[in-house]
Amino acid sequence: MSVITGFLGSGKTTLLNRILKDPAMADTAVIINEFGDIGLDHLLVEQAEDGILELSSGCLCCTIRGDLVTTLENLLRQIDNGRRDKLARVVIETTGLADPGPILHTIMLHPYLVLRYRLESVVTLVDGVNGLETLATHEEARRQVAVADRLVLTKTDLIESAEVSAEFEELKARLKGLNPGARVLSAQTGDATPQRLFDAGLYDPATKIPDVAKWLNDEAYIDHGHSHHHHHDSENDHGHHKGHAHGHSHGHTHDVNRHDDRIRAFTLATDRAIPASALEMFLDLLRSAHGPKLLRVKGIVQIAEDPSRPVVIHGVQHVFHPPATLDAWPDADHRTRMVFITHDLPESFVSQLFDAFSGALKTDTPDPQTMVDNPLAISGFTSPIRG
């Protein structure tokens, strides 16, 4: 399942309209609000039922009937009844100012849908001409960029003057600052193909084998770290971070970029395994106490009890997929590696919390027992240390 988001008028409908015709969209169900918006006349509609149209490309175009859950259930029912043989993926277009969070909530917190759908890609469209201004003035737009797996630049054909093209370069630098790991595609050059847009999940769609390096893309955070100053102070440096990157692009436009300082992109890497229950506690605490500050979390984690089988974690805002255990490490690198994009949540806080739970105690940092026993701590937690 993938979600297409982007600011008002960023070109979502235009992009969808183009990709619906692509044979690579066969067996994909695209959920939109209204058929009228997308102008399907030219797409040779073959059949209509339950608000679902089958296009000549083999793509299904669905309007929301009732609510999103009902629409997603209807699609599953068609497969389960044998009325449809295959549904490779679902793409949901969010409307207007949409925050993809509630849509992802709906699916990942639904007891049945979560068993049948897996989040593949969050695609965010960014207007190549107005994007810089939108990012400067709208918090929502910055968050949309920060949660993305793929960023698509639209309207680049309208860039004519040198001034606009300088702004465009600046826009690209800002996007990189906000979300170093997201692949950037261009709607105009035709590189925003369905495959590039949507194959952002952990599992290769053809082989079903997890591709951790591509999915996590933590290398991008490290490369990105060079040209920026670090808020990092030595007190917080535990020496296990592989790279640091901060969500802002510095340079000649401090004014415009100052908002980005609130969004941070960073990695956390360590050789130290964490007990399974402590990982659960770490994620629970992050999610329940700081959920709104998490924009995106991905990671592969070494578990103390079963170090040869890593656990994959994945969250968008405070919604986390149930962690999945892989049969083996994908390569020789067996370190825990996590990438975080946060809003008003500093790297040092996350790394200290992880250290506390993974047992790297320092005299001046909280240990998990005190965090749990602390009367000021969030209620409802039990000790991660059993026995």
Ligand SMILES: Nc1nc2c(ncn2[C@@H]2O[C@H](COP(=O)(O)OP(=O)(O)OP(=O)(O)O)[C@@H](O)[C@H]2O)c(=O)[nH]1
């Ligand atoms: N020149 C140019 N115009 C574009 C491009 N993409 C979209 N547009 C135009 O921008 C306007 C808005 O595009 P839409 O595709 O409707 O944008 P949207 O994101 O679906 O808009 P909302 O549904 O209102 O949020 C339309 O007039 C499009 O024709 C592009 O790449 N180049």
